[in-house]
Every structure is written in C-alpha cells, then in structure tokens.
Amino acid sequence: MTGKKLNVGIIGCGKIAQTRHIPEYAHNTHVQLEGYFDYSQERASTMAKQYGGRAFDSIESLLADDKIDAVSICVANESHAKLTIQALKAGKHVLCEKPMATTLEDCEAMIDEAKKAGRKLMIDQNQRLARAHVIAKKLLQQNTIGSVLTFKTTFGHGGPETWSVDPGANTWFFDKNKAKFGAIFDLGVHKLDLMLYLLDSHVTSAFSILATLDKRDSAGELIGVDDNAFSIYKLNSGVLGTVAASWTYYGEEDNSTILYGTKGIMKIYDDPEYAIRVILKNKEHIDYSLDQIQTNDQQTSSGMIDEFVDSILSKRVSISDGETVLNAMKATFAGIESNEKGQMIEIN
Ligand SMILES: NC(=O)c1ccc[n+]([C@@H]2O[C@H](COP(=O)([O-])OP(=O)(O)OC[C@H]3O[C@@H](n4cnc5c(N)ncnc54)[C@H](O)[C@@H]3O)[C@@H](O)[C@H]2O)c1
Known part of the structure; x- marks a missing residue:
C-alpha cells in the first residue's frame, strides 16, 4: 500500500x-x-x-x-x-x-x-463479505457438511418503496424503464451471486417464474416489474438449488440460506441467535454466534x-471483480428468458 x-x-x-x-x-x-x-x-x-x-x-x-x-x-x-x-x-x-x-x-x-x-x-x-458468509465459505472448503447436494436461499422483505431516498409508490424501483426488473434484480441477484461464490460454481440450467402479485403504483395498478421471483438452478457440480426473491415478505426480512450436504446441513442467517448453525448427520451441532446481517433498518459496515x-x-x-459477477448475471438473464419462454434454459 x-x-x-x-x-x-x-x-x-x-x-x-x-x-x-x-x-x-x-x-x-x-x-x-x-x-x-x-x-x-x-x-x-x-x-x-x-x-x-x-x-x-x-x-x-x-x-x-x-x-x-x-x-x-x-x-x-x-x-x-x-x-x-x-x-x-x-x-x-x-x-x-x-x-x-x-x-x-x-x-x-x-x-x-x-x-x-x-x-x-x-x-x-x-453478501460475499457478510461475516457469516466469509466463515461459511471456509467451512464449506473444509468439507464440514461434506459435498453439497442442494441449497435453498431467500432474500425477501416488504419492498423498496420505504427504502429509496424518494420513497412511495412512484419509486424508480417500480418503474420498468429505470429498474428493468424488480425483486429478481434487487434481491435475487444478491443470493444467486452468493451461492455461486460460496460453491465456486456456475449455473448450467435455469428455470424462473417472475410474478407481480401485490405491489401497486400510485394509480392503483400492479407495477410493471416483478415483486416475486422464484428460481431453480442446476450448477456445473450437479448441485440443485432454489433462490426466492420477494418484495412481499411483510413484517420481517428473510435473508437466509440453507445448504444440504452429504454429512449434514448448514443454516446461515436462519436463526436470530446463531448466524451459522451446522447440524451433522450424527446429530452433532456446531453454532456460531456472530453479528446478524445488515438489513434496511439496521445498517452495519x-x-x-x-x-x-x-x-x-x-x-x-x-x-x-466484475468478471466474477458475470457468472451470476448470465444465470439471472437465463432465468428471465426461461420465465418469458416458460421453459428451462441451458447455459453453455
Ligand atoms: N448493494 C446493495 O445491497 C444495495 C442496496 C440498495 C440499493 N442498491 C442499488 O443501488 C442503486 C441505487 O439505489 P438507491 O437505493 O440508492 O436508490 P435511491 O432512489 O435512494 O437513490 C438513487 C439516486 O440516484 C440519483 N440518480 C438516478 N439516476 C441518476 C443519473 N443517471 N445520474 C445522476 N443521479 C442519478 C437519484 O436522483 C437518487 O438520488 C440501485 O442500483 C440499487 O439496486 C444496492
């Protein structure tokens, strides 16, 4: 330096x-x-x-x-x-x-x-630098839960209309011209990128459903972007996983990830007390008490x-680095294409 x-x-x-x-x-x-x-x-x-x-x-x-x-x-x-x-x-x-x-x-x-x-x-x-994710990556490299077979990861909260510096139903987050997509871009990208980073993998098949279930603009019309996006991905390692992104989890944010391996399970930001919980096949538990992840209301560095x-x-x-994020963006756009075509999309 x-x-x-x-x-x-x-x-x-x-x-x-x-x-x-x-x-x-x-x-x-x-x-x-x-x-x-x-x-x-x-x-x-x-x-x-x-x-x-x-x-x-x-x-x-x-x-x-x-x-x-x-x-x-x-x-x-x-x-x-x-x-x-x-x-x-x-x-x-x-x-x-x-x-x-x-x-x-x-x-x-x-x-x-x-x-x-x-x-x-x-x-x-x-998300790559959130404390529990840094530790989870090391635990995965140490084979703590064996080979990962499947995962489910979620990022959901009550929506960006209370977050933006220009809050309300007219927020740019709801405007197709300015945001292009909704929950999948705002939240799904975070979790998909995290999983590919943690597992050092890339997506080979993507299937997503995007929907606008509840968010309305100031005229009372459903917004032009997705407020929910649910995706299934297959990774090059054979791992199967789901990513749920939602702006309609009213009441409490969910930023959790669960990985299921051949030796046990790892739960990340799934428990208010323990940022990481490892539950092994032999019933042994390893718990890590760390800071909780930053939320819209609770900002940490x-x-x-x-x-x-x-x-x-x-x-x-x-x-x-931009080059490493391309991986998650490719899979996100494949998921979006799959939603448009109603079929699974293969990625070379
Ligand atoms: N990494 C994260 O966890 C995270 C969290 C929230 C938002 N974001 C991202 O940050 C970006 C900004 O979001 P935000 O929450 O700060 O929104 P915001 O609405 O609070 O602020 C956006 C600001 O950008 C200004 N602006 C918009 N287009 C501009 C342009 N072309 N030139 C100059 N100024 C312009 C607006 O006037 C406004 O002040 C978005 O892409 C969002 O997805 C990332």
Missing part, C-alpha cells in the same frame, strides 16, 4: 450512497471524498457539506476532474452500464452498484472497457468500500 490517498467521486447520492458508500469512504483513512453528482443538486450539495469535497453540476465535469481516481456508481439500474463505461473511459476505477447492468451485453461491455482502460471494475455484491479501496491501492483483484 502506498502513502497516497485515493480521491473518490460519488455518482448518485441516494440511499445506498448515503447509508454505505459515503460513510464507509469517510471512515477509510486512505480516502479523500472529492466530489458528488446527482440529478438532485441539493442532494449532492448536502453530501459535500456533510463529508467534504464539492458538488459538481454534471457527470462530465466530475469525470473530467483529474484529481478523482475512482468513483462509486449509485444510481438507478438503467444507468449502471452507461455511467460505468463513461467513468472507465475517463480513466477512473469504478465500484458499481448491483445489479451489474440491465442486459448481459452491457455487463460484458463493462468488463471489456475495464480491461481496455486498465482500471478496476468492482460490483457491490456485498459492508466492508465493500474498504475492499474496493485496498484492491486499487494494493493493485490486486477485488473480491467481487
């Missing part, structure tokens, strides 16, 4: 920027927060006043500032690819929010541009900002 500080710009100053990116950069002693841009000038100025640096009046002017080494892209899904590519072309390292992009071609174009520009591209798949900064300063590949 060099003594030089990394100068950072924030593009999109909404909820995720305000709750994770900006405070986590501000805590990192190797970072100087230099600039902010948002469609809402007021939002960018408020962040500049609170954390230092200045508000820019266009993305072009922020990207033209040679002092800025790296940017976080924290805007609605539809602009991820365009702004990431623009920032890479301007010579910036990029930490882009998930879902990586709204088409597979865009995901691939982002990776190509990062290679061409010789800059880092990291996607904020923060994601560790992803420190990881991004360190990967740049130490010139190493980050834990969720």
Whole structure:
C-alpha cells in the first residue's frame, strides 16, 4: 500500500450512497471524498457539506476532474452500464452498484472497457463479505457438511418503496424503464451471486417464474416489474438449488440460506441467535454466534468500500471483480428468458 490517498467521486447520492458508500469512504483513512453528482443538486450539495469535497453540476465535469481516481456508481439500474463505461473511459476505477447492468451485453461491455482502460471494475455484491458468509465459505472448503447436494436461499422483505431516498409508490424501483426488473434484480441477484461464490460454481440450467402479485403504483395498478421471483438452478457440480426473491415478505426480512450436504446441513442467517448453525448427520451441532446481517433498518459496515479501496491501492483483484459477477448475471438473464419462454434454459 502506498502513502497516497485515493480521491473518490460519488455518482448518485441516494440511499445506498448515503447509508454505505459515503460513510464507509469517510471512515477509510486512505480516502479523500472529492466530489458528488446527482440529478438532485441539493442532494449532492448536502453530501459535500456533510463529508467534504464539492458538488459538481454534471457527470462530465466530475469525470473530467483529474484529481478523482475512482468513483462509486449509485444510481438507478438503467444507468449502471452507461455511467460505468463513461467513468472507465475517463480513466477512473469504478465500484458499481448491483445489479451489474440491465442486459448481459452491457455487463460484458463493462468488463471489456475495464480491461481496455486498465482500471478496476468492482460490483457491490456485498453478501460475499457478510461475516457469516466469509466463515461459511471456509467451512464449506473444509468439507464440514461434506459435498453439497442442494441449497435453498431467500432474500425477501416488504419492498423498496420505504427504502429509496424518494420513497412511495412512484419509486424508480417500480418503474420498468429505470429498474428493468424488480425483486429478481434487487434481491435475487444478491443470493444467486452468493451461492455461486460460496460453491465456486456456475449455473448450467435455469428455470424462473417472475410474478407481480401485490405491489401497486400510485394509480392503483400492479407495477410493471416483478415483486416475486422464484428460481431453480442446476450448477456445473450437479448441485440443485432454489433462490426466492420477494418484495412481499411483510413484517420481517428473510435473508437466509440453507445448504444440504452429504454429512449434514448448514443454516446461515436462519436463526436470530446463531448466524451459522451446522447440524451433522450424527446429530452433532456446531453454532456460531456472530453479528446478524445488515438489513434496511439496521445498517452495519459492508466492508465493500474498504475492499474496493485496498484492491486499487494494493493493485490486486477485488473480491467481487466484475468478471466474477458475470457468472451470476448470465444465470439471472437465463432465468428471465426461461420465465418469458416458460421453459428451462441451458447455459453453455
Ligand atoms: N448493494 C446493495 O445491497 C444495495 C442496496 C440498495 C440499493 N442498491 C442499488 O443501488 C442503486 C441505487 O439505489 P438507491 O437505493 O440508492 O436508490 P435511491 O432512489 O435512494 O437513490 C438513487 C439516486 O440516484 C440519483 N440518480 C438516478 N439516476 C441518476 C443519473 N443517471 N445520474 C445522476 N443521479 C442519478 C437519484 O436522483 C437518487 O438520488 C440501485 O442500483 C440499487 O439496486 C444496492
């Protein structure tokens, strides 16, 4: 690590920027927060006043500032690819929010541009760094539950309309033009990426059903994107698994994963007391009491900002380098295609 500080710009100053990116950069002693841009000038100025640096009046002017080494892209899904590519072309390292992009071609174009520009591209798949997931990966590598045969993983809560910095039924999360897809992009991508990361695998077959069951816009019409997405995946290892993503789990969030192996079961974030519970065939139990995963209401440091900064300063590949996230995006788009065609989709 060099003594030089990394100068950072924030593009999109909404909820995720305000709750994770900006405070986590501000805590990192190797970072100087230099600039902010948002469609809402007021939002960018408020962040500049609170954390230092200045508000820019266009993305072009922020990207033209040679002092800025790296940017976080924290805007609605539809602009991820365009702004990431623009920032890479301007010579910036990029930490882009998930879902990586709204088409597979865009995901691939982002990776190509990062290679061409010789800059880092990291996607904020923060589930990979959640404490229990870090430990679970080690336990799986140590064969604690034997060979994994199946899994079920879930991410569900009451919906993003109370989360966004512009809350309510008109949130961009419900707008097909800005979000493109709903629960599968907001939550499903997190859990699918996590499973492929934990199991070091890729998907060979995907079958998904997307539905809009309950969420309505301000006119009382069902929204244009899915509020529930249920998927079955087959991995190259033969493992079978289900991923449930839902915006209609009213009352309590579910962020749990259960893996079933030849020697026993591993439950992650499934018990309020123990973040990991291992239950072996011989009835032996191993419990791990750790912090619970961050929820919309309870934010803890994601560790992803420190990881991004360190990967740049130490010139190493980050834990969720764009290339490694492509795996989950390919399978997500295959699932979406399967929903459209009503049949299972094979992935080469
Ligand atoms: N990694 C995670 O766990 C996680 C959690 C929540 C949201 N997200 C992702 O973060 C992104 C932002 O979500 P959010 O919850 O902060 O939404 P938000 O509605 O709270 O904020 C979005 C902000 O971006 C601004 N904006 C939108 N398009 C812009 C553009 N092209 N240029 C400049 N500003 C623009 C808006 O004015 C708003 O201030 C989304 O892609 C979302 O999926 C990730």
